[in-house]
Amino acid sequence: MTAPAPSGGRAGLRVGPLAGLLPFALYTAVFLFVPTIAIAIGAFVDPATGGFTLGNLGIAFSGIYAQGFLTSIELSILSAVVPGVLGLVIAYAVQRSGSSGLRRVVSTASGTFANFGGVPLAFLFIATLGSTGLVVGWLKAIGLDPYEHGFSLYTFSGIAIVYLYFQIPLMVLVITPALEGLRPAWREAADNLGASAWQYWRMVGGPVLLPSFLGSLLLLFGGAFSAYATTQALTSGSLAITPIQIGSFLNGNVLSGQENVGKALGLGMIIVISVVMVIYALLQRRASTWLR
Amino acid sequence: MRKSLLGTVLAATAALALAACGSGTSSPSASGGKDFSKVTSAADAGGQDALVAAAKAEGQLNVITLPDKWANYGTIMKAFTAKYGIKINSANPDGSSQDEINAVKQLKGQDRAPDVLDLGQSFAISGAKDGLLAPYKVATWDAIPANAKDADGKWFSDYGGYVSIGYDPAKITTPPTSFKDLLGAEYKNKVAINGNPTQAGAAFAAVYAAALANGGSLDNIQPGLDFFKQLKQAGNFVPVTGSPSTVQSGQTPVLIWWDYLQASSVASQFPSWKVVIPSDATYAAYYSQAINATAPHPAAARLWEEYLYSVEGQNGWLNGAARPIQLDTLVKDGTVDKTALAKLPQAPAGDVKYPTDAQQTAAKAVVSQQWAAATG
Amino acid sequence: MVAVTTPVEIAAARPRRRTPGGWGRRIVLLLAGAYFLVPIYAAGAFAVSGPDGVDALTGIGGKAGFVEAFSLSLSLTLVTTVITLLLMVPTAIWVHLRLPRVMRLFESITILPIVIPPIVLIVGVLDAAPGTLKATPYLLALEYAVLAMPFAYRSLDAGLRAIPLTTLVEASRSLGAGWVATITRVLLPNLRSALLSATVLTVALVLGEYTMASLDQYQTFPVWVVVYQQDDAHVSVAVSVLSLVATWALLMLISLIDTRRLSRARNS
Numbered sequence: 001m002t003a004p005a006p007s008g009g010r011a012g013l014r015v016g017p018l019a020g021l022l023p024f025a026l027y028t029a030v031f032l033f034v035p036t037i038a039i040a041i042g043a044f045v046d047p048a049t050g051g052f053t054l055g056n057l058g059i060a061f062s063g064i065y066a067q068g069f070l071t072s073i074e075l076s077i078l079s080a081v082v083p084g085v086l087g088l089v090i091a092y093a094v095q096r097s098g099s100s101g102l103r104r105v106v107s108t109a110s111g112t113f114a115n116f117g118g119v120p121l122a123f124l125f126i127a128t129l130g131s132t133g134l135v136v137g138w139l140k141a142i143g144l145d146p147y148e149h150g151f152s153l154y155t156f157s158g159i160a161i162v163y164l165y166f167q168i169p170l171m172v173l174v175i176t177p178a179l180e181g182l183r184p185a186w187r188e189a190a191d192n193l194g195a196s197a198w199q200y201w202r203m204v205g206g207p208v209l210l211p212s213f214l215g216s217l218l219l220l221f222g223g224a225f226s227a228y229a230t231t232q233a234l235t236s237g238s239l240a241i242t243p244i245q246i247g248s249f250l251n252g253n254v255l256s257g258q259e260n261v262g263k264a265l266g267l268g269m270i271i272v273i274s275v276v277m278v279i280y281a282l283l284q285r286r287a288s289t290w291l292r
Numbered sequence: 293m294r295k296s297l298l299g300t301v302l303a304a305t306a307a308l309a310l311a312a313c314g315s316g317t318s319s320p321s322a323s324g325g326k327d328f329s330k331v332t333s334a335a336d337a338g339g340q341d342a343l344v345a346a347a348k349a350e351g352q353l354n355v356i357t358l359p360d361k362w363a364n365y366g367t368i369m370k371a372f373t374a375k376y377g378i379k380i381n382s383a384n385p386d387g388s389s390q391d392e393i394n395a396v397k398q399l400k401g402q403d404r405a406p407d408v409l410d411l412g413q414s415f416a417i418s419g420a421k422d423g424l425l426a427p428y429k430v431a432t433w434d435a436i437p438a439n440a441k442d443a444d445g446k447w448f449s450d451y452g453g454y455v456s457i458g459y460d461p462a463k464i465t466t467p468p469t470s471f472k473d474l475l476g477a478e479y480k481n482k483v484a485i486n487g488n489p490t491q492a493g494a495a496f497a498a499v500y501a502a503a504l505a506n507g508g509s510l511d512n513i514q515p516g517l518d519f520f521k522q523l524k525q526a527g528n529f530v531p532v533t534g535s536p537s538t539v540q541s542g543q544t545p546v547l548i549w550w551d552y553l554q555a556s557s558v559a560s561q562f563p564s565w566k567v568v569i570p571s572d573a574t575y576a577a578y579y580s581q582a583i584n585a586t587a588p589h590p591a592a593a594r595l596w597e598e599y600l601y602s603v604e605g606q607n608g609w610l611n612g613a614a615r616p617i618q619l620d621t622l623v624k625d626g627t628v629d630k631t632a633l634a635k636l637p638q639a640p641a642g643d644v645k646y647p648t649d650a651q652q653t654a655a656k657a658v659v660s661q662q663w664a665a666a667t668g
Numbered sequence: 669m670v671a672v673t674t675p676v677e678i679a680a681a682r683p684r685r686r687t688p689g690g691w692g693r694r695i696v697l698l699l700a701g702a703y704f705l706v707p708i709y710a711a712g713a714f715a716v717s718g719p720d721g722v723d724a725l726t727g728i729g730g731k732a733g734f735v736e737a738f739s740l741s742l743s744l745t746l747v748t749t750v751i752t753l754l755l756m757v758p759t760a761i762w763v764h765l766r767l768p769r770v771m772r773l774f775e776s777i778t779i780l781p782i783v784i785p786p787i788v789l790i791v792g793v794l795d796a797a798p799g800t801l802k803a804t805p806y807l808l809a810l811e812y813a814v815l816a817m818p819f820a821y822r823s824l825d826a827g828l829r830a831i832p833l834t835t836l837v838e839a840s841r842s843l844g845a846g847w848v849a850t851i852t853r854v855l856l857p858n859l860r861s862a863l864l865s866a867t868v869l870t871v872a873l874v875l876g877e878y879t880m881a882s883l884d885q886y887q888t889f890p891v892w893v894v895v896y897q898q899d900d901a902h903v904s905v906a907v908s909v910l911s912l913v914a915t916w917a918l919l920m921l922i923s924l925i926d927t928r929r930l931s932r933a934r935n936s
Binding site: 356383387391394395399401403404537541 | 887904905
């Protein structure tokens with residue numbers, strides 16, 4: 001086997017190493033790209049005639065649907081950054097506790113909760129924070145009814161609180177391997193050199209974690225962006241977000257014959273995430289420079 | 293090493309694909325020489341007995357999106373199986389009309405494709421246009437009103453009900469009788485509908501009914517949206533998807549839903565639940581039956597339709613507090629189940645007007661654009 | 669690898685940083701625990717407040733269709749996890765090792781499944797898949813591997829960045845090990861945490877995925893839960909809480925298989 005190629009020294013990529021990606025490429029081509037292309041093509045098809053049309057896209061990017069994209073993006077950014085930070089803090093706390101039992105419980109719980117959503121999750125929160133919920137009841141008992149002060153579970157902010165339930169565990173799960181890469185020896189060395197905790201984080205821990213942290217944020221953004229069933233159950237469409245609008249076209253009982261607008265909306269989502277990924281790539285490049 | 297890994301993955305995929313080949317893909321069966329997918333009536337099949345025999349030979353029926361508690365489908369399906377010995381496979385009970393159309397298109401040629409459909413009328417109309425539905429006229433075809441069926445028999449109304457207001461008398465001291473009542477202070481944080489009006493038929497109907505109550509018409513659904521906006525501003529509207537679960541948890545003491553579902557799904561678990569059809573808005577809608585043109589069990593599918601449109605089937609729906617389409621005929625003939633009839637919520641006097649497909653499409657477009665703005 | 673233990677031991681003996689950090693840590697964990705456990709308690713309280721009482725929770729196993737649905741989900745879980753790991757582990761290692769320039773592009777591709785809503789993906793799949801594949805529930809497993817890809821890759825990526833990959837591989841290869849030995853005996857043990865994390869996410873994903881299974885018309889466990897829920901609110905909430913606990917228990921079981929913990933990998 002040849003020696004590994006020196007980084008940054010080659011002009012182009014050699015074919016040999018690329019062949020190692022073949023199984024992955026084949027798999028994603030068949031099971032991811034083919035369906036995606038089917039959707040992209042569908043977005044341009046006129047359901048009545050079967051011919052090419054831009055009409056679906058026209059509908060998908062105007063009016064309430066354009067609003068839907070904006071609200072979705074807002075919600076997703078919020079539901080990426082806040083859980084991202086909270087998840088990091090929690091993951092760090094767990095790791096520092098040193099207890100392997102706690103770590104096991106947290107990692108399995110995180111895996112479970114990260115995939116818990118939809119109607120069951122909606123119901124969990126209705127039982128807790130709905131107008132007759134348990135926690136609301138406790139607060140009412142001490143005279144602080146949140147619903148009197150403008151809070152409602154069924155609004156943007158309420159939904160954001162519910163999203164934490166699967167976003168934080170996802171963050172914990174995904175950032176933990178990166179945290180484990182922070183060698184205690186580095187912390188010791190920093191201590192010995194007289195650095196405070198803050199300086200350690202700013203100059204050693206932070207930069208090392210940053211690439212993984214950004215990657216996790218991207219994942220959280222994507223997850224929040226496509227979350228559907230939970231919000232549907234809690235807001236019945238009164239909060240305009242794109243996945244619910246797609247659901248109305250592809251999975252509903254009211255709008256018939258317009259599935260291709262749903263596919264156009266799906267195409268829109270792919271475009272949005274592609275833009276986000278470009279931004280992410282630029283940020284990653286800056287974050288990783290010192291690691292080289 | 294790379295090659296062996298690639299080989300393993302390809303071999304595994306191939307093995308799975310081969311295993312998949314083993315399970316059934318089928319084309320509509322021809323039993324005893326007759327292609328039942330082309331049969332357009334019992335007479336065409338060679339008589340009811342011939343149809344029964346062919347259906348029994350097929351042995352199975354695939355249905356879709358039929359929850360047990362919806363219009364008493366659970367009992368109807370059991371009775372059908374008991375009578376003919378045909379096993380019913382019920383898929384995706386929580387699904388929507390669009391799911392049914394998708395299943396017909398995507399599972400075409402497979403054993404698992406749905407044989408019969410129960411869909412919203414606009415979906416039936418567009419499905420017929422797309423050539424997905426088989427023409428079939430049941431024996432009691434003439435008892436179905438002319439405006440409730442496709443001329444060729446590609447779809448026909450089955451059962452329906454009125455938009456109604458259900459409420460918990462323990463939480464609401466003055467019973468509501470109309471939509472206007474719901475704007476009162478007593479209803480703070482209490483009123484819900486069954487889902488998203490751009491997705492759920494019952495929720496869309498609630499908005500349409502509110503329009504009729506608020507000075508609108510079948511051509512003008514805007515007042516309905518205005519009503520819900522008012523409801524939201526008064527703090528009375530709970531955006532959560534109302535269901536028997538939210539009623540039981542106390543989250544939605546007032547629920548606007550189809551009267552038959554209030555009776556069969558909510559009242560069955562919440563005995564004190566009361567249902568009233570609002571005095572200011574009479575809005576009813578019927579669902580439609582249809583047979584998949586490429587049904588894997590065409591004879592069983594047709595027998596199912598014959599069963600549903602027999603006295604037994606129609607009374608079955610009646611027992612689910614739904615109004616079967618042939619109710620008037622049953623009453624006239626005296627074959628109606630009188631106890632079930634008595635339990636129906638009091639229907640408003642006068643004729644009900646149904647929106648045409650064109651009116652509905654226009655109304656849906658308005659709702660899609662404005663619902664989030666009105667209630668968000 | 670020589671473990672440098674002495675400075676660490678001395679540091680561990682120093683009490684200075686323990687106490688203040690300790691309290692902050694405890695508060696964080698307490699608040700997190702509260703946020704996650706209170707809703708479960710609220711739902712559980714509601715579930716047993718119904719006419720069935722505690723029966724709502726205990727009678728589930730005997731209900732119609734439970735065994736078939738759960739077994740289908742378990743077999744899908746197994747197949748999906750195997751496919752995902754077989755596909756992603758060598759690929760992730762390869763990209764990190766030989767194709768660092770492609771890494772950005774690669775990340776972008778692996779993110780795609782998470783952003784295409786499952787409902788859109790399954791419509792695309794059912795449109796494009798051949799009949800033979802559609803006739804088997806394992807089409808779902810193949811697609812679930814795609815859905816698991818972002819999570820698996822993210823975990824593996826974080827794990828791979830945390831180890832001195834090139835050094836380990838070079839050292840192993842120069843000592844005469846072939847690729848398989850290098851991966852299985854050198855890299856995988858160092859990637860334990862990442863592998864566990866990826867497995868946990870994949871298993872939980874399959875056990876919780878509803879949309880695609882229901883549109884493909886297979887009654888997996890989550891689909892069964894929703895179907896079963898129609899009967900009664902208390903029972904339906906009970907089933908949701910129970911399915912959460914059952915998934916958690918299964919994952920604990922899987923994690924117990926991994927007995928040698930991460931502390932060894934951290935020493936450098």
